[in-house]
Amino acid sequence: MRKFILKSIIMLLMVYIPVISINYFVDPANIYHDDIVVNSAKLLNAGNIIESPKNMDEGLLQVCRMQELNYNPDTVIIGSSHVMYIPFECDGMLYNAGMSGSYLGDYYAIVGLLESKNIMPKRIMIGVDPWAFMRSADDGRHSRLDKYSRFMLDLVKDRHSELEDIEESDMSKLKEIVSFSYFQSSVARLRNMKGDALQAGGHIRIAVADNAVIGEAAKILPDGRRIPSAKEYHDIETLQKEALQYIASKRIYQLETGFRDVQQDNLKDFKRLLKYLTTRGVDVHIYLPAWYPSVYEYFKDDDNFSGVLKIEEAIREIGNEMNIPVHGGYDPKECNLTEKDYMDWLHLKPEKMLENYNYIRG
């Protein structure tokens, strides 16, 4: 048996040593090399517009930014990429803390960050996506913020906790270093960039942009808002094709194969967060970003995605109950939006996002 175990370990090492090494040194998502994020945060906090680096750890960016933010925002925007691009204009200073694919845990984390840095704003807008409640309030997408979500969860449940006492969990980093799908991404980057890929972080240089005009590269503004690149605008034919592909695969971004029931515990935690904010005098607004028309029709037709419609109703009920305005709506028809208002199958054009936000039912 010893011989068997020894040979098995040797085989495992033969497989995993190259996988772990390539995952660490190529690191296509910059999980193990923070320089890009730290430097990006410094540039943004100094008032620069930067070209958005690919695959940046957005959670870490929020931590780095808020640690050194040189202003106290009056309004903070929380949510996914559905809020990142919105060209809000409001009284006072704005900070857009949108992060791709944000879950409930990420909403908690951003509020936790604001609370821990003592920069709670007067107004918070939360863009609520239907997938937000598929994970619990301490399990956001951006694992670098886990301790802030746990800290915030303790606060809303009146459990006294100090941020310093909450341990940071690096399980996601550990999972990715042995991940075969991450290895595939690393190898793909090696093939595309050859030797440069092995310079940790060096293959991505942070470029400062002159202006906020839509150009070749996506940009990040000092207030956190994103400007999409020109190539992120797709023509209608491409949009239709993209939407069809996802509908055909029956797997929708973050929603995966869908859900039928609202996750009540997570919804309760969302209410707790809202209650925490409103009792502290924060003016809260909720935004429900509209889905691409054919995708929303698919949600209506496929029982597996009936949870999406139920989530909207549940959020509206909460809004009524707690006197919180609910802007927009998942149904694009309700907000008079059509295919041509979208830049890709998931995102409205920025100006249309604002229009969608400005719509309030009834």
Add this chain to the structure above:
Amino acid sequence: MNFNSLSYAIFLPIVFMIYWRVPHRFRWGLLLLASYYFYMSWNPQYIVLILGTTIVSFFAAIFIEKYKEQRMRKYVLILASIVCIAVLFFFKYYNFFSNSLVIVLKSIAIDLHPATLDVLLPVGISFYTFQTMSYMVDVYRGDVKAERHFGEYATFISFFPQLVAGPIERTRNLLPQIKSVKNFNYEEAAYGLRLMAWGFFKKLVVADNAAIYVDAVYASLDKCTGFDLLTAVLLFTFQIYCDFSGYSDIAIGTARLLGIKLMTNFKSPYLSASLKEFWGRWHISLSTWFRDYLYIPLGGSRCSRFRHSMNLMITFLVSGLWHGASWTFVFWGGIHGLVQVIENQIGWNRTNKNGLNRVLSILSIFIICNIAWVFFRAETINDAMFIIGNLVMDLRTPAQFLDSGIDLHKNGIFKVLIAATIVMVYDWKSLKMDVLEYIASRTLVVRWCIYVLVVYCIIFMMPVETSSFIYFQF
């Protein structure tokens, strides 16, 4: 807990290490705990079902053996079988039969609205139900003695490698192995690992990559060209084979690590020269189950030609229904039954096929299987008929194909076809020898090169998101 998950990769070595460390008398306990933990990782509540089925069948078998009066023995067997089937019926077939009844009654202007059940199908229920039923029938027939040790019996029913998708084991084979004293055998364990690697290759490289294209095509049939449909039909043939046989290989390989030999479930089925031969090579544990517990009790082939044909049709229609609560599965089973009836009528199996004759026969059966699989995969019979009707419509050249229809992973298809070819070559070689034993007999360098090559093929070629095994839904 899927076989292709990180949690299984942690679970199995732990079970393996503890299993070979503990004294033999505690091994059944460890396996039982591990098996229930494995099952509960899918849905903890459904442990009640498998436990209930185990208890009912355990005591039923003891009563059957105890009673001398034939009528009483029969009553107990029938009652216990009804209980086991009732559970299966409730979770799997209630909505199907209820909806079918509504349709039939509506056609004669009777409007009925029975309640529908919104319950999740317990994983593996079809498999362990059949396993308990075969045990009870074997005891009734006197083929095996009723087991008196509840723990060992429960382990036999719930043995985790084969619990959720077979092979459906016979009491004669598995129960004595659970009871017997075993010592660790290096060759057996190494063979098990090789078989698992091969199973993962089939599942992750062939089946999961094929699934991406197949799912896309079947979800939007009206937007596909004939070439898309033809490709999807062919890919699904390999997807279902590699998914299911891959699972079986991993299950059998896992059991070998624990010193237990499960039955072979697949023997190069796509190299069969008749459907009768196909069913001797495909899902062998299920086909032999239906042979022994349905087909032969109905009379088998030892009756009139007409009765024989009826027995074949009944067996295959029920087999189709076993696979899923939908008329598409029944239709699929019906096709297999009908073709075998025709084979018998024309004496297809009476002549030995060699050379070109055999090659042509294999091709014919392969085409028939492809067509039948369309019904297995399609959501409705209309969809299946649409696919078959349009298979040769709007065909284009391969170059045009790459630029048309569903624009998903077209380059991935060539990857699948190459991997599927490797699988077929393996199967062809397996007709004459045990390929894994052949690899084991090579030099150290050659063996390890092959192992590393297979593992890296899997790592490089598996899709980013892998799917669960198809037969889990049965």
